[in-house]
Amino acid sequence: MTERNKGMDRRDFIKIGGMSTLALTLASTGLPGDLFGSTTALASDHQKAKLKFNRNGKFKIVQFNDPQDDERIDRRTVELMEKVLDSEKPDFVVINGDMLASGPDTPLELKQAINNLAQPMEQRKIHWAITYGNHDEDSTPKNGLDEAEMLKIYMSYPHNMNQPGEKGITGTGNSHLLINNSKGTAPAFNLWLLDSGRYAPDQIAGQDFEGYPYWDWLRFDQVNWYYETSMKLEKRFNRKIPSLMFMHIPLWEHRYMWFAGKEEMSAERHEIAVKKHNIVGERNEDECPGPVNSGMFSAILHRGDVKGVFCGHDHINTYAGNYYGVMLGYAGNCGFGAYGLSGAEKNRLRGARVFNLDENKENVLDDTYMVFAKDYGIDLTPNDQSIDPLPL
Numbered sequence: 001m002t003e004r005n006k007g008m009d010r011r012d013f014i015k016i017g018g019m020s021t022l023a024l025t026l027a028s029t030g031l032p033g034d035l036f037g038s039t040t041a042l043a044s045d046h047q048k049a050k051l052k053f054n055r056n057g058k059f060k061i062v063q064f065n066d067p068q069d070d071e072r073i074d075r076r077t078v079e080l081m082e083k084v085l086d087s088e089k090p091d092f093v094v095i096n097g098d099m100l101a102s103g104p105d106t107p108l109e110l111k112q113a114i115n116n117l118a119q120p121m122e123q124r125k126i127h128w129a130i131t132y133g134n135h136d137e138d139s140t141p142k143n144g145l146d147e148a149e150m151l152k153i154y155m156s157y158p159h160n161m162n163q164p165g166e167k168g169i170t171g172t173g174n175s176h177l178l179i180n181n182s183k184g185t186a187p188a189f190n191l192w193l194l195d196s197g198r199y200a201p202d203q204i205a206g207q208d209f210e211g212y213p214y215w216d217w218l219r220f221d222q223v224n225w226y227y228e229t230s231m232k233l234e235k236r237f238n239r240k241i242p243s244l245m246f247m248h249i250p251l252w253e254h255r256y257m258w259f260a261g262k263e264e265m266s267a268e269r270h271e272i273a274v275k276k277h278n279i280v281g282e283r284n285e286d287e288c289p290g291p292v293n294s295g296m297f298s299a300i301l302h303r304g305d306v307k308g309v310f311c312g313h314d315h316i317n318t319y320a321g322n323y324y325g326v327m328l329g330y331a332g333n334c335g336f337g338a339y340g341l342s343g344a345e346k347n348r349l350r351g352a353r354v355f356n357l358d359e360n361k362e363n364v365l366d367d368t369y370m371v372f373a374k375d376y377g378i379d380l381t382p383n384d385q386s387i388d389p390l391p392l
Contacts, residue, residue, distance in 0.1 A: 050178070050180055050184075051091065051092060051127060051161070051177060051178070051179040051180065052179065052180040052181075052182070052184055053179065053180065053181055053182040053188055053189075053357070053359050054091070054182060055182055056182070057181075057182045057358055057359040057360050058356065058357065058358055058359075059091050059092070059179055059188075059189065059357040059359075060088060060089070060090040060091050060092075060354065060355065060356055060357070061090055061091070061092045061093070061094065061191075061244070061354070061355040061357070062084055062085065062088055062090040062092075062093045062094075062352055062353070062354055062355075063093075063094050063096055063246065063310060063331040063352060063353040063354075063355070064081060064084075064093065064094070064095045064096070064331070064334045064352050065095070065096045065097065065098070065248075065311075065312030065313075065315075065330075065331040065332065065333050065334060065352075065353075066097065066098040066133070066312045066313070066315055066333035066334065066335050066338055067095065067098070067099055067100075067117055067333075067334055067335040067337075067338070068098045068099070068100070068101050068135055068333070068335045068337065068338035069100070069101050069103070069113065069116070069335055069337040069338070069386075070100065070101050070102075070103025070104050070109065070113045070139070070337075071103065071104055071109040071110075071112035071113045071116070071389045072103070072386040072387065072388065072389065073113070073116040073117075073337065073386060073387065073389075073390075074335070074336035074337040074384065074385050074386050074387075075385050075386070075387045076336040076347075076350075076373065076378055076379060076385055077116075077334055077335050077336045077337065077350075078116060078119075078120060078390070079376075079378055080334050080336075080350060080351070080352070080373045080376070080378055081117075081120040081334060081352075082120050083376040083378070084351075084352045084354075084371055084376075085120055085121070085124055085126060086124075087371070087376070088354055088371070090126060090354070091126070091127070092126070092127050092128065092129075092161075092179075092191075093121050093126055093127070093128040093129075094128065094129055094130070094131065094191070094193070094246050095117060095128070095129075095130045095131075096130075096131050096133075096246050096247070096248055096310065096311065096312045096331060097130075097131050097132055097133025097134075097136070097196070097247075097248025097249075097311075097312050097313065098133030098134065098135045098136060098248060098312065098313070098335075098338075099113075099114065099117055099130060099133070099136055100113055100114075100135060100136050100138070100139060101135060101138065101139070101337065101338070102135070102138035102139050103139060104139045104142070104143050105139070105142045105143060106142075106143050107143050107144065107145055109143065109389075110139065110143045110145055110150070110153075111153060111392065112389035112390075112392065113389070114150065114153050114154060115389065115390055115392055116389060116390050118154070118157050118160070119390050121159055122157055122158065122159055125159055126159060127159050127160075127161050128159060128160055128161065129154075129160060129161045129162045129177065129191075129193055130154055130160075130162060130173070130193075131173065131193050131194060131195060131196075131246050131247060131248055132147050132171070132172055132173065132195045132196075132248065133196075133198075133248035133249070133312065133313065134196075134197070134198040134199060134215055134216065134248065134249065134313070135198075136150065136198075137198060147172040147173075147195075148164075148172055151164065151165075151172055151173050161177055162175070162193075163175040165195075166225055168221075169221050169222055169225050170195075170197070170219040170221050170222055171194065171195030171196075171197060171219075171222060172195050173193065173195055174193065174194050174195055174222055174225060175193050176190055176191060176192050176193065176229065176243075177190070177191040177193070178190050178241070179191070179357075181359050182359060186237060187233075187237060187241050188241075188242075188357075188359040188364060189241065189242055189243060189244075189357055189359070189364050190233065190241045190242070190243035190244075190305070191243060191244055191245075191246065192226060192243055192244070192245040192246065192306070193246055194218060194222060194226075194245065194246070194247040195222075195247075195248075196216060196217070196218055196247040196248045196249035196311075197215070197216025197217065197218070197219075197249065197290070198215075198216050199214055199215060199216055200212070200213070200214050200215065200216055200217075200290055200291055209291050212291035213288060213289060213290055213291050214291070215249050215288055215289065215290045215313075216249060216290050217249070217289065217290030217291070217292045217293075217294045218247065218294035218296050219294070220294075220295070222294075222296075223294055223295055223296050223299050226245075226296070226299060226303075227299045227302075227303060230303045230305055231303070233305075234305075240303070240304060240305040241305055242305055242306075242307050242363055242364045242365065243305050243306050243307065244306070244307060244308045244309075244310065244355065244365065245300070245306050245308070245309045245310070246309075246310055246311075247309070247311055248311060248312050248313050249288070249289060249290060249311060249313050250287050250288070250289050250311040250313060250314065250328075250330070251289060251293075251294070251296060251297055251309060251311075251328070252287075252289050252293045252297075253297045253323055253328060254287050254289070254311065254328050254329075254330075255286075255287040255289070256323070257273060257277050257279070257321050257323040257328050258270060258273055258279065258283055258287075258319065258321075259273055260272045260273035260276050260277065261273075273321070274321075277321035277322050277323055278321055278322045279319055279320070279321035280319065280320060280321070281317075281318040281319030281320055281329070281330070281370065282316070282317065282318045282319060282349065283317050283319050284316035284317060284341060284349075285314050285315075285316050285317060286314075287314055287317070288313055288314055296309075297309075297326070300326060301324065301325075301326070306326060307326065307327060307363050307364070307365040308326060308327035308328070308329065308355075308365055308368070309326060309327070309328050309329075310327075310328075310329050310330070310331060310353065311329075311330060311331075312330065312331055312332075312333060314330065315332065315333035315335075315338060315339055315340060315349075316332070316333075316340060316341050316349055317330040317332070318330055318331070318332040318349055318351070318370050320353075320368060327365065327368065329353070329368070330353075331351075331352060331353035331370070332349045332350070332351045332352075332353070332370060332372075333349075333350065333351075334350055334351065334352055335350075336350060336373075336385065337384075337386065340382075343382070344382060346380075346382035347373065347380040347381075347382060348372075348374065348380060349372065350372065350373040350378075350380075351370050351371055351372035351373060351375075352370070352371055353368060353369070353370055353371075354368065354369055354370075354371060355367075355368045356368070
């Protein structure tokens with residue numbers, strides 16, 4: 001989440017001053033000419049790869065959120081990703097929305113911006129996927145590539161696990177990924193990846209959304225797709241498959257949980273909520289859901305398979321808690337080029353969320369915790385440390 005209207009920032013000045021450096025052709029970089037028209041052969045082959053718990057019945061996931069940068073990424077964002085991956089050694093990574101800012105002016109620059117984020121996982125041969133956030137199409141009017149075209153680029157990486165998504169459903173890339181048990185005989189866990197949209201429409205039935213949150217919300221067809229797919233999985237495997245759900249924009253229930261209620265938002269109510277919902281972590285800005293409650297949480301309660309719903313969007317929130325049997329939480333954000341806390345503390349909460357799964361536990365989701373850039377000795381100075389794009 002960030003302001004809708006943003007003036008020219010430091011990267012705009014870099015672009016103006018350095019366009020001759022960036023004025024490269026696809027041929028001169030050695031990229032295939034049809035890179036943006038179709039996926040490579042690897043994109044169809046790698047979907048056959050299946051996620052699997054290790055021989056000890058364990059599986060680890062890392063969630064990065066809101067890198068929100070362009071082809072000239074802050075070097076510390078990449079450093080943080082690399083150090084988290086090397087320290088935690090996850091089996092899977094999800095970048096949960098707002099991969100891009102409004103910067104990439106051309107298809108090449110957009111490819112470079114995506115490549116900056118893909119390389120930490122690709123170099124380590126870690127499976128990964130993305131969900132879309134509200135900023136990922138901010139640069140589309142300039143470079144001409146929408147999220148469907150961007151998804152082809154993500155899917156072209158050998159270790160990316162994204163899928164085109166269910167046809168006829170709102171959003172891009174709505175999908176789920178099954179994780180097989182350690183024996184490889186049946187799924188032990190499932191990951192739901194949802195596109196929570198961008199911004200609310202200007203009007204519905206001639207009425208605008210002035211005074212309401214202006215972000216998007218999960219639409220009924222997405223909620224219904226989850227519900228029906230969940231039932232199909234239960235019928236297919238004769239049991240409910242426990243799962244995590246990732247989406248960029250939070251649910252209204254994230255806010256309800258923080259205050260243990262809907263109306264009164266006070267420190268006193270939060271103290272009640274901490275005990276009631278076992279909340280840990282920080283809340284430094286208001287949650288920013290859309291103007292409509294999607295009903296997703298009601299569907300989740302009814303199905304009983306989703307053990308946690310995790311989002312990003314609000315960069316300086318890092319909390320998680322147990323809301324009526326479902327973990328609700330944030331991952332903070334990993335992007336040093338995006339907004340953070342104020343003043344000297346700007347980068348204090350840059351980090352990632354880790355999930356430990358254990359197939360021998362009833363809910364499989366064993367625990368979750370945050371790790372931070374400060375834990376790895378990364379420079380937290382509130383300045384710009386953008387670098388040239390990583391090699392394609």
